[in-house]
Amino acid sequence: MTTYVLTVPVTYKRDNQEHTSYRRVGAVFENTKTDTGEAFLSIKLDFPVAVTELVAFQPKARDAEEGGDHI
Known part of the structure; x- marks a missing residue:
């Protein structure tokens, strides 16, 4: 299982120069369905933001051809 740190870029100015820092907001886990x-x-968030977990699936071939707004 591959894991990634989920971050949000935050841009700020210091000494009249623009900098970007990355703040951790959660983690992303790459999983595989056992049957297919x-x-x-x-996606697991470190703090509640309306939801605490989101799951993303790759689009099926027909969804990608038709625009992908189908569940």
Whole structure:
């Protein structure tokens, strides 16, 4: 299982120069369905923001051809 640190870029000025720092807001886990082998991402947030977990799936071939707004 691959994991990533989920961050938000924050831009600020110091000594009249613009800088960007990255603040951690959660983690992303790459998983695989056991029955089909299909990959999906699970996102865990460090703090509640209306929801505490989001899951993203790769679009199916017909969804990508039709515009992808189908569930």
